[in-house]
Amino acid sequence: MHPFALSRADDPATAVAIQTRDPGLAFIAGGTDLIGLMKDRAALPERLLDINHLPGMSYIEARADGGLRIGALARMSDVAASLAVRERFPLIAEALLFAASGQLRNMASIGGNIMQRTRCAYFRDEDDLPCNKRRPGSGCSARHGLNRNHAIFGWSDACVATNPSDLAVALAALDAQVIVRGRTGERSIPITEFHRLPGDTPERDNALDRGDLIVAVDVAARREARASHYLKVRDRQSFEFALVSAAAGIAIDGRSIASARLALGGVAHKPWRLRAAETALRGVSLDDRDALRSAIAASFAEARALAHNAFKIELAQRVVVRALQVAGERT
Ligand SMILES: Cc1cc2nc3c(=O)[nH]c(=O)nc-3n(C[C@H](O)[C@H](O)[C@H](O)COP(=O)(O)OP(=O)(O)OC[C@H]3O[C@@H](n4cnc5c(N)ncnc54)[C@H](O)[C@@H]3O)c2cc1C
Ligand code: SF4
Known part of the structure; x- marks a missing residue:
């Protein structure tokens, strides 16, 4: 050590x-x-x-306006068990409950969760195989190596890793804000801009500067929040990172989708928001599986498979359909 x-x-x-x-x-x-x-x-x-x-960083505040503020030191298990979180934002509670193990969730903090680093095996490997994230300029062993678990969106030749946080995916669907205290005071970073795409500098995971301390996460009330679901597909049913996951929230008009919020996990260096699909889903019936599929496909034109992960493109679309249907049962 x-x-x-x-x-x-x-x-x-x-x-x-x-x-x-x-x-x-x-x-x-x-x-x-x-x-x-x-x-x-x-x-x-x-x-x-x-x-x-640090004082004042371990709370879960259910706001009078229906929103939520979670201190960065609140533990994953406490947030998942909070009645306000479960009622107002079921997808957040589910994203936390499907992550790690009970023991880990008792220790792990909300700030640490969104800061956690990729599970790319080459990055974590002690043998120092080429990895641009671990040693900039050394190459990417996964690009032409074993890349079944890697990205299908937004990757570069320098890095094809995925972000492992389940919570960040749910927060991205909800356009949450990360509250950061730094050298010049406090600022708010949209979670969708918090994590970076790898580009030529995969060693940088996020938008934080030296000295920056995450103090809280703010989740505004959303009309799509209550009818929401986090669906995670993994190689075993417990204690495993996502192969693909989807966070979905909807508002409906009869059986038709009035508005939708969608984000994917396990597919990119950051939580991947499906904005084109969100637009295409407006007016689509929850009972029309083919129409749901073709609306969701609007966000997959830019998907690019690696040698071993083409299956994720089909899997991710099926996961989104199922997440939408479960969310629809909660309206
Ligand atoms: C076996 C195993 C399985 C797991 N499975 C999953 C899973 O399925 N899904 C999932 O989402 N996660 C999973 N995890 C990851 C786990 O959720 C994270 O390890 C945990 O959330 C990190 O929180 P922590 O408080 O322990 O962070 P730490 O380990 O203490 O810190 C992690 C990083 O965050 C930084 N940091 C911590 N707090 C702050 C802050 N307030 N401001 C700025 N920087 C900060 C630290 O400097 C460090 O760089 C798993 C972990 C293990 C070991
Ligand atoms: S995918 Fe990224 S983390 Fe994995 S080996 Fe390549 S550079 Fe390293």
Whole structure:
């Protein structure tokens, strides 16, 4: 195990200031991703700053306007169990419950969840195979290697990895905001712009700068939120990352879709919003499977399979249809 020094911050301003001036320091919350990365030598911070005792970051606030604010240190299990979350945003509760294991969810924080790094086996491998995310400029072993679990949207020759967070997919469908405290104060980043596409710099996963501390996630009330569902397909039914997942929320008019919100997981370096499909779905009957399929196909013209993952293109469309139908049963 890589040696490190551990200290603790007691207020957010100090945490931001300490990390801003120390490039060898990383925040640690539940540690369920970071410690694994350190064991795999994919992250080698010399100093860890324990942020678990920062005040005012562990709450779940059900707002009077129907929205929700979740502190970055709230634990996945507490958020999944919250009555307000389950009633107002069932897809968020489901995305959390279908993630990791009970023990991990008790430790893992909301901020850590959206910050977790890819599960690409080459990135996590201790043997130091070429990986541009781990060692910029070394190449991408997955591009022409084993890429069954990799991206079908938005990838580059430099990196074909997917983002593993289930929660981020549900939040993307809802246009949630990530509240960040940094050197110049607090700002809000749309979750759809929080994670980056790989381009030529896959070592950068997200829009955060040094010193930035996620303090909360804001989810506004949406008319598509209650009739919503998170559907995750994985190689085994528990304790596994998504092969493909879909977050769907709808508002209906009779049996027709008045508006839809859709995002996919397991298909890109970031949660993948299906905006063309959302537009095409307006007015489509939930009972007309063929019409649902052809509306969803509007978002798949830009899908590009790798050698081993062409099946994801068909699978993802079926998962979206099913997620919409389950959401429709909740209207
Ligand atoms: C076996 C296993 C299975 C898993 N399965 C799934 C799954 O199916 N779906 C899924 O979504 N996840 C899954 N996970 C991932 C798990 O959800 C994450 O490890 C967890 O959410 C990370 O939260 P944490 O608090 O432990 O983060 P940490 O490990 O403490 O931190 C992770 C990263 O986030 C940074 N960080 C933490 N908090 C903040 C903050 N407030 N501001 C800025 N940076 C911060 C840290 O510096 C670090 O870089 C699995 C993990 C394991 C080990
Ligand atoms: S897909 Fe990305 S993370 Fe995986 S080997 Fe290629 S560069 Fe590394």
